[in-house]
Amino acid sequence: MSKNISLMGAVFSDVPAVELPKDGGGTALFYDTTDATVTGNGQILNGYTAYSNGVLYTGSVTIQHYYTGSSTPSSSLGVNGDIYLQTSGA
Amino acid sequence: MASNVVIQGIVYQDCPEVNIPIQGGGTARFLDTSDATLASGGQMLDGYTAYSNGTKYTGSIDTKTSSDLTASGDTVTVPVGYYAAEASKAVTHGSATTPATTITATPTITISSGGLITASVSASQSVTPTISAGYVSSGTAGTVSASGSNTKQMTVKAATTYTPGTSAQTIASGTYLTGAQTISGDANLVPSSIVAGISIFGVNGSASVPIISQDSVTKVLSIS
Numbered sequence: 001m002s003k004n005i006s007l008m009g010a011v012f013s014d015v016p017a018v019e020l021p022k023d024g025g026g027t028a029l030f031y032d033t034t035d036a037t038v039t040g041n042g043q044i045l046n047g048y049t050a051y052s053n054g055v056l057y058t059g060s061v062t063i064q065h066y067y068t069g070s071s072t073p074s075s076s077l078g079v080n081g082d083i084y085l086q087t088s089g090a
Numbered sequence: 091m092a093s094n095v096v097i098q099g100i101v102y103q104d105c106p107e108v109n110i111p112i113q114g115g116g117t118a119r120f121l122d123t124s125d126a127t128l129a130s131g132g133q134m135l136d137g138y139t140a141y142s143n144g145t146k147y148t149g150s151i152d153t154k155t156s157s158d159l160t161a162s163g164d165t166v167t168v169p170v171g172y173y174a175a176e177a178s179k180a181v182t183h184g185s186a187t188t189p190a191t192t193i194t195a196t197p198t199i200t201i202s203s204g205g206l207i208t209a210s211v212s213a214s215q216s217v218t219p220t221i222s223a224g225y226v227s228s229g230t231a232g233t234v235s236a237s238g239s240n241t242k243q244m245t246v247k248a249a250t251t252y253t254p255g256t257s258a259q260t261i262a263s264g265t266y267l268t269g270a271q272t273i274s275g276d277a278n279l280v281p282s283s284i285v286a287g288i289s290i291f292g293v294n295g296s297a298s299v300p301i302i303s304q305d306s307v308t309k310v311l312s313i314s
Contacts, residue, residue, distance in 0.1 A: 003110075003112050004114070005110040005111060005112055005113065005118050006112065006113045007110055007111070011113045015118070017120060017144075018108050018110065020095040020108065021095065022093050022094060022095055023094035023095065028093035028105075028124075029144050030120030030121055031120055031144065032118055032119070032120055032121075033119075033123065033140075033141045035146075036138075036140045037137070037138045037139045037140075038138045038139065038140040043135045043138045043149065044133060044140070045134070045151075045225060048126075048127050048128045048134075049125070049126045049127045049142070050126045050127075050128035050140030050141060051123045051126055051140060051142065052139070052140040054107075054119050054121060056126065057140065059133070059134075061135070061172060061225050062224040063224060063225045064224040064225070066168060081224070
């Protein structure tokens with residue numbers, strides 16, 4: 001998103017970000033995030049973060065794998081919450 | 091994230107955002123997004139956007155429901171995607187016992203020529219795989235089946251011929267006979283061969299037996 005901003009009496013049009021020098025060197029970029037549409041943590045995968053409309057969201061969507069096999073699965077297969085479908089055998 | 095920025099020679103500590111007046115009123119907020127960790131659209135649901143480390147990302151994870159699950163024969167296919175709620179698909183030809191399910195079925199029982207009894211059962215049940223809410227990355231589902239049998243060896247008795255005697259001869263109950271059991275007969279078991287007054291196996295004797303006596307004085311032997 002970009003904004004028409006007024007700074008020290010001057011108008012700057014369609015500004016998507018502001019770049020400022022950092023103490024010690026380099027620059028820091030500040031972004032307008034009002035056009036982002038994420039509204040909840042449940043829209044981003046667990047382990048990731050992102051900004052939307054001025055808010056930092058921490059993802060909460062879990063990843064689950066599912067596996068198939070013809071015998072009892074190894075205890076090292078997958079993680080808690082995964083699904084295992086045994087295709088034959090007792 | 092917050093940065094120490096310099097504006098007109100003045101250092102401002104830990105600035106997470108910059109607020110600047112908008113032409114016409116209001117304030118525009120510009121955020122430092124360098125601490126966000128989102129790195130691709132594949133880490134966010136389709137239909138959403140967000141900023142991370144200076145880049146605007148568009149989500150690409152498709153949202154799926156039960157209607158996206160497909161079954162072909164015994165195979166259920168679960169497409170990659172985000173399932174906001176549990177999804178399930180009935181498998182028509184699934185057959186199984188699951189650890190938490192007991193299936194009752196009528197067994198097939200056979201007895202071999204050696205007296206081995208075998209009871210076999212093959213049970214089937216529809217299986218409904220379920221998936222909890224979350225992002226499924228890959229995989230293909232299948233079916234579960236179960237069958238089993240049990241055996242018991244009976245006491246067997248081979249072909250035997252029995253000759254009747256003075257005591258009864260018994261074949262124990264539950265014995266599996268693997269050969270003919272023969273009770274011998276005798277052509278002489280007829281009334282004329284049995285002394286009158288005696289019965290053998292229900293045959294009453296009719297044969298006359300001479301009565302022999304001797305006079306104690308005359309020593310004369312009499313046969314009648």
